Amino acid sequence: MGKKKVTIYDVASQAGVSASSVTLALNGKPGISSKTRSLIIDAANKVGYAKKEDRPLVSTFGNIHYVISKMHFRDSDKYIPHFHNLLMQAIQQCCYDNKMFMILHYFGDEPQEHKHIIDIINTENDPMVLLQGSNIDNPVLELWMSSIKRLVVLNNYYDNIDVNTVSFDSQSCVYELIDYLQKKGYENIGRLRSYPIAHTIQERERYFVEYANEKNYPVICDLVVDPTLDESSACILKYIEQGGALPRVLVTDSDKQALGAMHALLNLGFRVPDDIAIVGNNDLPLAASAPVPITTNRLDWAQLARIGVWVLMNHTFGGYNPCLKIRLTEKLIIRDSA
Numbered sequence: 001m002g003k004k005k006v007t008i009y010d011v012a013s014q015a016g017v018s019a020s021s022v023t024l025a026l027n028g029k030p031g032i033s034s035k036t037r038s039l040i041i042d043a044a045n046k047v048g049y050a051k052k053e054d055r056p057l058v059s060t061f062g063n064i065h066y067v068i069s070k071m072h073f074r075d076s077d078k079y080i081p082h083f084h085n086l087l088m089q090a091i092q093q094c095c096y097d098n099k100m101f102m103i104l105h106y107f108g109d110e111p112q113e114h115k116h117i118i119d120i121i122n123t124e125n126d127p128m129v130l131l132q133g134s135n136i137d138n139p140v141l142e143l144w145m146s147s148i149k150r151l152v153v154l155n156n157y158y159d160n161i162d163v164n165t166v167s168f169d170s171q172s173c174v175y176e177l178i179d180y181l182q183k184k185g186y187e188n189i190g191r192l193r194s195y196p197i198a199h200t201i202q203e204r205e206r207y208f209v210e211y212a213n214e215k216n217y218p219v220i221c222d223l224v225v226d227p228t229l230d231e232s233s234a235c236i237l238k239y240i241e242q243g244g245a246l247p248r249v250l251v252t253d254s255d256k257q258a259l260g261a262m263h264a265l266l267n268l269g270f271r272v273p274d275d276i277a278i279v280g281n282n283d284l285p286l287a288a289s290a291p292v293p294i295t296t297n298r299l300d301w302a303q304l305a306r307i308g309v310w311v312l313m314n315h316t317f318g319g320y321n322p323c324l325k326i327r328l329t330e331k332l333i334i335r336d337s338a
Contacts, residue, residue, distance in 0.1 A: 090305035190247025232260030277338035
């Protein structure tokens with residue numbers, strides 16, 4: 001009689017866990033802690049379990065928890081690639097490349113939601129967390145810092161808090177944009193910007209106002225709108241119907257706003273850029289394929305993801321180790337719209 005085949009139930013008995021936990025561990029699936037996963041893999045090796053002879057047990061799987069606000073995902077955006085879903089896809093790819101899993105956590109407006117997510121994450125031993133910080137204020141950040149040792153904040157730079165961050169440097173690109181527009185001979189600017197909920201939007205606007213004033217570059221209209229295609233288009237239509245002065249160049253906070261404004265202006269018979277130039281932000285895929293390809297500011301979300309994951313996996317956290325504050329440069333992409 002041949003040797004009895006070792007099953008997942010033998011592994012479960014050896015490890016003192018359920019068979020379903022063994023299945024998750026041996027198939028590299030999320031849902032269990034890294035400590036439990038290691039325990040199961042050790043038990044499987046001891047009892048001689050192998051799912052396939054040509055596939056050795058993998059012991060390098062782990063989790064990276066990505067925590068982000070629900071506000072970054074709207075029903076109106078579900079079919080349109082935008083910065084945050086492209087960044088999330090890039091983080092997931094980086095995790096996959098490093099034989100890890102991305103576990104996604106959403107939070108809403110209630111402060112206690114952060115504590116609930118932290119409690120879930122802390123069921124793992126020494127968990128790794130990427131926190132989307134674009135709308136994280138200092139008290140909430142301090143809660144995360146006091147609860148999670150291996151923490152990297154994306155897309156926000158905290159001047160007075162020692163926390164590991166990877167963010168963009170919008171200052172130099174805003175200056176480059178204003179210099180470019182002046183050299184092109186656009187005599188005044190209109191702004192179509194987003195509600196200043198995110199710290200990144202607030203920072204960009206601060207630099208824009210600062211440098212426009214320094215260059216004596218007149219901003220003749222300042223429109224604030226929800227950053228969607230439909231809302232941006234409606235805002236421009238309403239502004240023109242009410243007799244608002246048409247700026248020579250319209251600078252927006254996102255490519256979606258730029259495209260929405262472009263649709264409205266083209267439908268009214270205006271020419272882009274002959275009558276009015278348009279500038280976007282983010283360099284989303286839709287920017288290059290717009291009716292008039294959009295001049296925009298490129299934020300490299302893939303690089304942001306790669307560096308954030310690298311810091312989590314390679315930096316030494318805690319003790320007297322210095323934090324890393326990394327700023328990625330942005331790039332002005334010149335196309336036909338301006």
